[in-house]
Amino acid sequence: MDRHADLGEFLRSRRARLRPADVGLVDYGGRRRVPGLRREELARLAGVSVGYYTRLEQGQSPNASDAVLDAIARVLRLDDTERSHLYALARPAVAASRRGTRPERLRSEVGVLVESLGAVPALVLGRRADVLAWNRMAHALLAGHLDFTAPRRPAGRPNWARMFFLEPHVRDLFTDWERKARDTVADLRLIAGRHPHDTRLAALVGELTTRSADFAALWAAHPVRGCAHHTRTYRHPVVGRLTLTDELLQLxxxxxxxxxxxxxxxxxxxxxxxxxxxxxxxxxxxSDPPASRPTQPAR
Known part of the structure; x- marks a missing residue:
């Protein structure tokens, strides 16, 4: 992923959602060439030169100070999550590491924990939205059409974002698909900003952008929001409608x-x-044959 391009896209999207009146400027009417705030208006309100802000938006000012970023965040009315995302995009990223190419591993203790939560659906998502483990309940709720043992094979792990946007079975599961889609992209945007050198994550975004028009439109809008908990209604093909609350807990x-x-x-x-x-x-x-039953925690 191109961090510089993402920074410009993020800033332009946030300028576009504000009107001059929102930030105390007089709008004298007439046709504006761009929606929302102009670069020069934002720069003036943030107390920086137009040239400097333009270079920042073009990814040519990698050492912007805290004061400048805070001023821009204030003018754009960014929330705490968006402010953190701005910092992640504006600051030089650490050099790429092998973590950008190798599959994620699941600690055996976490695999045991997931299995122990047998009375409720539970799963573990990796930072690329790969399903690293799930118990029988989560598998039956979300992806009963898939092989239960798939998360144990790094090369064939289900990916939640891919399933959500590309598999009709999963899409039909959600009564509020549009809201869930925006939440999924907003979460993936936040993760991508934190891991700009993750080549597997970049490949996933590229695949979804190419194969899903819905994903491409939402990605271009640059939503940013972390996922913590939601209450959603599901349209399950076997047990019918059910309303569940999900809690996402960082490991x-x-x-x-x-x-x-x-x-x-x-x-x-x-x-x-x-x-x-x-x-x-x-x-x-x-009913599983003995050879297919789990014998050890997923890795």
């Missing part, structure tokens, strides 16, 4: 990896549907 010893756990409101119809799904998932596990 502190595994950079970028997150544990995702789903739960239903106690006593609700969704909880009953989740129990039914659990029974079906358990039955599926019992």
């Amino acid at each position: 502190p010893d595994d950079e970028g990896q997150r544990l995702v756990v789903f739960s239903a409101e106690p006593g609700s119809a969704s909880e009953a549907a989740l129990r039914l799904l659990g029974g079906l998932a358990a039955g599926s596990a019992e």
Whole structure:
């Protein structure tokens, strides 16, 4: 990914969403060539020269000070997540490392934890949105059409972003697909800003941009937002509609990896549907031939 191009795209997208009146400028009417704030208007409000801001937006000022970035963030009304993203894009990135090419590993202790959460769906996402592990419940909820053992094979791991945008089965699962799509891209944008030299992540973005018009449009809009928790309604092909809350928990010893756990409101119809799904998932596990049953935590 081109960090300099991403910086310019991000700043232009944030300028475009503001009107002069939003920042206290008088709009004398007439036709504006660009939507939102002009470069010179933003530069004046931030207290920098137009030339300097233009170079920053073009990725030619890699050593912008905290004061300048804070001033720009203030004028653009960036929230905390967007401000952190601005810093990640504007500052020189560390040299590329082997982490940009090698598959992620899952600690065996985390694999055991996921399996132990058998009563609720649980999975682990890597920083590239690869599914590193899931229990039977998460597999039955999200991807029962896939091989349960797929996350154990680094070359064939399911990728959540790829599944979400390219597989009709997953798309049909969400009643609020558009909102979920924006959240997925916003989260991936944030991750990409933190890992500009990750070649596997860049390849994923390139693939999705080429193969999904929905992804390409959302990526161009440059949404930025981290995922922490959501409540969504699912349209499951077997147990019907159910409303679940998902919590995304950062794994502190595994950079970028997150544990995702789903739960239903106690006593609700969704909880009953989740129990039914659990029974079906358990039955599926019992019907597996011995050679395909898990014998050790995923790695």
